[in-house]
Amino acid sequence: MKRARVVVVGAGVVGLSTAVCIAETLPLCSVTVVAEKFSPDTTSDGAAGILISEFFPDIPLARQRQWFKDSFDHLFAIVQSESSPEAGVMLSSGCQIFPEVPADTKPYWSDFVIGFRLMTDRELKRFPNHKFGQAFTTIKCECSSYLLWLEKRFRKAGGLVQQRKVNSLEELSISYDIIVNCSGLGSKSLVGDAEVYPVRGQVLKMEAPWLHHFVRVADGKTYIYPGIRSVTVGGTRQDGDWRLQLDEGDTESVLQRCTRLEPSLSQAKVLCEWVGLRPGRRSPRVERELVQLRGCRVPMVHNYGHGGSGITLSWGTALEAVGLVRQCLHEMPLKSNL
Template sequence: MMVRVCVVGAGIVGLSTAINIQRLIPAAQITIIANKFGNDTTSAGAGGLFRPNLGHIKGVPIDTLKRWSKISWQHFSSLALSSEASSSGNNVTNGFVLQDTEEPQFLNEVIFSYHKLSRDELQRLNSNQKHGYNITTVITEPKKYLPWLMRKYKEHGGQVVFRTLTSLEELCGQYDVVANCCGLNAKYLIGDESIYPIRGQLIRMRAPWIRGFYYIEHDGYSTYAVPHADYMILGGCRQEGNFSEEIDPALTEDILRRGKEKIPGLEGAKVIDEWAGLRPTRIPIRVEKESMKLGSRTLKVVHNYGHGANGISLSWATAVDAAQMVNELVDSSSHSKL
């Protein structure tokens, strides 16, 4: 009998989960249901710098976080070193992380290279920060990577439905397993009150002379410049609980002021456009399976959402875990029917 799997959500987590289910259960009929695709998703606005940030990931055991980082890194770095680097939007990049606190990271175990800067090197960068790191990692450009994922998904027979769900109960009886990658909508779809937005706002600029990235933490702010193929992203902000996706002009001015003050060579860069989005955040990130009682029926669900600012960095690894859980639920269903 054909196994029917539904993935709710078409951001980077949903698409990655769908592809990993295809790989693990080739015979499954998979349908993505979402009301936002491509550039309309939160994923589309991400800077895409691979740097899982311990300070922004709460409640996940360090061993799990290390494992996720290594699995995702293997995926993104392999793409960046392959013939699909351009089409998938993944490329090797070098840059600086500058901050007043010691980097509580394990990145030196994962990425291409990781070098702690001496005080003398920091002075040569005209940096006032106490700590600095020069790292070689990968940038994933979501405006290329999202369409690439969708192509891969459709090439293997994946179906897509544009639809706004009000409850997962609507899927009862239609699918054997549902992978719930709905981000912030978990608040409404399944009543998860622990999901909340961390609002981000950024500016896309034309600055082709800036080739490397900068990530600078200062005065309670993170100011960053991440070069993509056609523009540079300048950010940012972390506004917890703010649901507004409207551009705040005062914040744009503040980001520009901080950028010109902190990012070498930014003066003269031309603003192309601005973007604001809501990072779906949960403590901890939810990757688990559940048999949900919905009315008089039961729905087998695998949850995969709440990645916050680490949606791209951890997307592939949590998708690998979620796909494995879907497979386990499919197996248990088939055994129960024997």
């Protein structure tokens, strides 16, 4: 049987995860990843990579739970394998703290991380400006390693890679039968999604090998995440901000906030600073549609808009996207020149 030609647009963690899932589970597909930027130049490369998810109001809770569980299970299997060092995936223990007791003291993902519990009063004394906390073990993903590992796995599954900018969907319809859009913030122009907006993030990588436990303030703007080679210290969540230049004021703010939580950071060396634009959206878009291109109806699957939860939900939404591609295969008459 002739193979369907599938193109995945985007080589961040969502794009590569989706491409790997398609290539490994749908042998009737020939899969190509096309992107302007690959690691180390993607937004995912600078991400902190800790598995903690925000809640999306327009997505059914059961669906969000499945995305998180699938992603956690996938990465946990890597943690327990010989691939862990190469993939840059590790267990990470720590706490999430709140200035006031939240309405929801137990987030939906607490069922899937390891050892979730509420912090004791004694533990909270370490953070005098915070009245509530959660302690647990989750997974940290060093994306600069993980993306290369994913690409290697994709190529091993027969996947092809092209580095070039995609200016329009029309140019893809000539060579491919199914388009999978994982272009993140690029979806604003590529598919005209006005709901997509940049969420500017600025972080520091610091040398502080004595730190072994993460600390995250619940609003997601202040965090300390020890990793394999450095500690990621952040951050910012600036909606609608397209600036990719480093901001000295943001750097000072990050250092002040994080040193207040962990005073020993004042002795740490700053290794580098990084700015990236997360693909913000009220809720991720994981769905399929038929688009009219060059007089033909072309099946298209979307998987983008994860905001700061890209790594956290990447494998889960990739698996759902594979199901949507499978539906496209069942419903489309393959072109005669396949």
